[in-house]
Amino acid sequence: MRELVIVSGKGGTGKTSLTAAFSSLAENNVLCDADVDAADLHLLMQPDIKQRSEFMGGSIAEIVADACIQCGVCRDLCRFDAIDEMFVVDGIACEGCGVCVDMCPGKAIMFPVQKCGEWFISDTRFGPMVHARLGIAEENSGKLVSLIRKEVRKLAEEKGFDLILTDGPPGIGCPVIASISGATALAIVVEPTVSGLHDMVRVADLARYFRIPGMIIVNKYDLNIEMTRSIEQKAQERNMTLVGRVPFDPLFTQAMVQGQNIFDYAEQGASLDAVKDIWDKIIRSPSMNKLGVVDFKATIK
Amino acid sequence: MIISVASGKGGTGKTTVSTNMALALGEKLTFLDCDVEEPNGHLFLKPKIEQVERVSIAVPLVDEAKCTFCKKCSDICRFNAIVVVGSSVLVFKDLCHSCGGCMVVCPENAISETGRELGTIEYGHRDAIRFVQGRLRIGEAMSPPMIKKVREATIPGELTIIDAPPGTSCPVIAAMKGTDFVLMVTEPTPFGLHDLKLAVEAVKLLGIPAGLVINRCDIGDRKVYEYAEKQNIPILLEIPFDRKMAEAYSWGQCIVEVMPEWKDKFKGIYRDIELHLEGLKETV
Numbered sequence: 001m002r003e004l005v006i007v008s009g010k011g012g013t014g015k016t017s018l019t020a021a022f023s024s025l026a027e028n029n030v031l032c033d034a035d036v037d038a039a040d041l042h043l044l045m046q047p048d049i050k051q052r053s054e055f056m057g058g059s060i061a062e063i064v065a066d067a068c069i070q071c072g073v074c075r076d077l078c079r080f081d082a083i084d085e086m087f088v089v090d091g092i093a094c095e096g097c098g099v100c101v102d103m104c105p106g107k108a109i110m111f112p113v114q115k116c117g118e119w120f121i122s123d124t125r126f127g128p129m130v131h132a133r134l135g136i137a138e139e140n141s142g143k144l145v146s147l148i149r150k151e152v153r154k155l156a157e158e159k160g161f162d163l164i165l166t167d168g169p170p171g172i173g174c175p176v177i178a179s180i181s182g183a184t185a186l187a188i189v190v191e192p193t194v195s196g197l198h199d200m201v202r203v204a205d206l207a208r209y210f211r212i213p214g215m216i217i218v219n220k221y222d223l224n225i226e227m228t229r230s231i232e233q234k235a236q237e238r239n240m241t242l243v244g245r246v247p248f249d250p251l252f253t254q255a256m257v258q259g260q261n262i263f264d265y266a267e268q269g270a271s272l273d274a275v276k277d278i279w280d281k282i283i284r285s286p287s288m289n290k291l292g293v294v295d296f297k298a299t300i301k
Numbered sequence: 302m303i304i305s306v307a308s309g310k311g312g313t314g315k316t317t318v319s320t321n322m323a324l325a326l327g328e329k330l331t332f333l334d335c336d337v338e339e340p341n342g343h344l345f346l347k348p349k350i351e352q353v354e355r356v357s358i359a360v361p362l363v364d365e366a367k368c369t370f371c372k373k374c375s376d377i378c379r380f381n382a383i384v385v386v387g388s389s390v391l392v393f394k395d396l397c398h399s400c401g402g403c404m405v406v407c408p409e410n411a412i413s414e415t416g417r418e419l420g421t422i423e424y425g426h427r428d429a430i431r432f433v434q435g436r437l438r439i440g441e442a443m444s445p446p447m448i449k450k451v452r453e454a455t456i457p458g459e460l461t462i463i464d465a466p467p468g469t470s471c472p473v474i475a476a477m478k479g480t481d482f483v484l485m486v487t488e489p490t491p492f493g494l495h496d497l498k499l500a501v502e503a504v505k506l507l508g509i510p511a512g513l514v515i516n517r518c519d520i521g522d523r524k525v526y527e528y529a530e531k532q533n534i535p536i537l538l539e540i541p542f543d544r545k546m547a548e549a550y551s552w553g554q555c556i557v558e559v560m561p562e563w564k565d566k567f568k569g570i571y572r573d574i575e576l577h578l579e580g581l582k583e584t585v
Contacts, residue, residue, distance in 0.1 A: 011311010016492065038495075043495060095400060097379055136502045141470045171467070171468075191551075194552065224551035257521055
């Protein structure tokens with residue numbers, strides 16, 4: 001089993017559009033949208049949901065007004081300022097640590113488990129897809145990412161698929177850590193801007209911890225050729241493989257407006273050729289070997 | 302007044318809007334970069350950094366000489382960050398949420414606190430703009446405590462502009478909560494709209510007035526406009542896609558620097574926010 005995770009550091013560089021395009025080219029694969037916070041892959045995939053499950057996250061404190069003697073122990077102990085003068089818990093501020101629950105002398109605090117989101121197993125025109133929706137303002141996005149990555153792997157193994165394509169979240173925090181740990185390789189999508197370079201370096205710094213091979217795609221490379229070269233040079237210094245450049249092309253947005261990937265939308269064009277070539281390099285690279293053995297020669301330095 | 306600039310979807314132009322607004326105003330204000338995972342504001346404002354501070358959160362430190370291995374600490378910990386195995390106590394610092402529960406329940410007072418480094422906060426200036434940014438340590442999973450620390454740099458009563466992280470979960474909430482106005486930045490595409498809707502839900506949950514900037518307003522379709530009208534969210538600025546702007550951005554230049562005619566438009570956002578908030582006050 002091999003899993004390619006598409007990340008970027010910076011948001012909006014084209015992770016989802018490229019993941020969707022790759023899904024047209026990949027064979028015998030399943031899809032996973034690990035950007036549970038602002039999941040968009042389904043907008044290009046029109047998944048037909050086959051199985052819907054609740055994601056139960058942590059618990060949140062709830063003070064039973066009738067049982068509360070307003071002694072103030074909970075307010076003194078809470079480090080998250082989640083309990084107001086009226087002894088009502090602010091569900092958004094509550095961290096779910098349960099300290100107030102355990103320490104309340106009147107046992108007046110309940111601790112119900114929260115439904116923090118939903119996750120789905122769907123069929124798409126490019127094979128099965130596992131995706132999720134984290135509730136608004138929820139925590140535990142890392143847990144949900146870990147859960148759907150486990151589920152997609154299980155599904156792939158059961159049904160005999162040997163490749164997982166995972167659309168990752170932006171940033172370097174908990175959902176990203178949960179998305180990349182144990183991945184076979186990363187495809188890092190970078191735009192040729194100072195922010196793109198800065199954020200690529202941060203995500204590479206993180207991936208180095210996990211000893212994962214990294215492949216670099218410069219998207220919209222022709223917006224700034226000099227910056228593209230700087231990015232590629234920096235990437236090579238970090239032992240990342242350059243797999244290609246995609247030109248700036250309004251086709252990506254036009255396809256998105258139709259709910260399609262670029263191969264659904266158009267038959268030919270420079271960006272289609274570029275993406276095909278990139279996919280070819282990715283899938284033939286030693287890092288993506290069929291056994292899914294981590295290619296330690298190619299890990300990010 | 303505190304204005305947070307947020308978006309849902311990443312890469313829609315939060316940093317562009319927040320840095321240009323700060324520069325256009327050019328007055329005494331504080332710019333807080335709360336996108337602590339990937340802080341980019343400094344690349345555009347190019348502040349002179351005067352002070353760097355390491356910040357950490359408290360995690361338990363167990364004195365095993367006093368410990369009786371009663372396991373009360375591991376029982377209270379909901380995050381599996383402290384575990385008693387035979388006659389030793391293991392602390393998994395990275396899992397700790399710093400609630401202090403283990404210290405409270407320990408009957409032997411064997412637990413004190415030490416720090417886990419969250420990252421650094423950098424303080425500086427760009428002309429009259431006071432600049433503060435958080436930089437999350439590589440490998441640190443939790444950004445909200447770091448964002449809260451950055452927000453402690455707010456000077457009460459002064460204008461503060463917050464560059465928030467993308468998304469709709471706890472990091473964004475930490476950046477928006479308690480601010481006076483949320484300026485949402487989106488692009489008129491299906492991804493932009495989908496994630497804007499989630500961001501609007503989050504803003505509603507917090508009960509904060511909001512306005513919209515539509516970036517690259519001439520790409521995609523009209524559905525973001527229709528949605529904004531239906532939701533009664535004022536559109537405070539539209540920025541067309543312009544190769545000159547995109548190239549300037551790619552080099553770390555601000556729009557107001559290369560195209561000074563935009564200065565009044567970015568200033569206008571702030572004026573409109575003030576008017577909008579005054580209008581809300583009157584209706585109350």
